[in-house]
Amino acid sequence: MPYWLMKSEPDELSIHDLQRLGQTRWDGVRNYQARNFLRGMQSGDLFFFYHSSCPEPGIAGIASISRAAYADPTALDPHSHYFAAKASSEKNPWSAVDVAFVEAFSRIIPLAELKTLNALQELPLVHKGSRLSVMPVSAEQWTTILALR
DNA sequence: GCCAACGTTGGC
DNA sequence: GCCAACGTTGGC
Numbered sequence: 463m464p465y466w467l468m469k470s471e472p473d474e475l476s477i478h479d480l481q482r483l484g485q486t487r488w489d490g491v492r493n494y495q496a497r498n499f500l501r502g503m504q505s506g507d508l509f510f511f512y513h514s515s516c517p518e519p520g521i522a523g524i525a526s527i528s529r530a531a532y533a534d535p536t537a538l539d540p541h542s543h544y545f546a547a548k549a550s551s552e553k554n555p556w557s558a559v560d561v562a563f564v565e566a567f568s569r570i571i572p573l574a575e576l577k578t579l580n581a582l583q584e585l586p587l588v589h590k591g592s593r594l595s596v597m598p599v600s601a602e603q604w605t606t607i608l609a610l611r
Numbered sequence: 612g613c614c615a616a617c618g619t620t621g622g623c
Numbered sequence: 624g625c626c627a628a629c630g631t632t633g634g635c
């Protein structure tokens with residue numbers, strides 16, 4: 463079973479929001495590389511929930527994929543912040559998944575700490591200027607990060 | 612197809 | 624608020 467990492471701005475959706483909701487749709491991904499990773503996800507896959515663009519960027523917990531990729535409805539909604547003018551119901555290039563809460567860490571594992579670990583050097587998250595918001599995590603990387611909780 | 616301009620992400 | 628990285632757009 464593959465592992466993943468996904469970024470969310472906690473102002474939009476934090477791990478605690480997801481804890482309260484139990485489950486929600488993960489939509490608004492508008493980058494093809496990230497979308498392709500979304501499409502590779504299967505129900506039951508686990509991912510690290512990363513808080514971005516906030517005072518304490520880092521990994522905040524774990525969630526799971528509860529529904530595999532499907533057409534992202536926000537791309538077709540003119541009122542949505544994620545509206546994609548070129549998308550249509552016949553041809554919607556964007557995908558969403560549903561996610562379910564698994565665990566909120568007792569502390570945020572800061573990006574600065576992740577960057578110090580040799581075992582994570584291949585993880586795009588720690589690369590300077592990395593903007594990829596959905597990425598695979600190897601079993602070794604997963605274990606390394608879990609040990610930091 | 613090239614590439615400059617522009618927009619967005621996201622850490623700091 | 625600044626700015627590096629990098630994806631997208633559009634003229635040519």
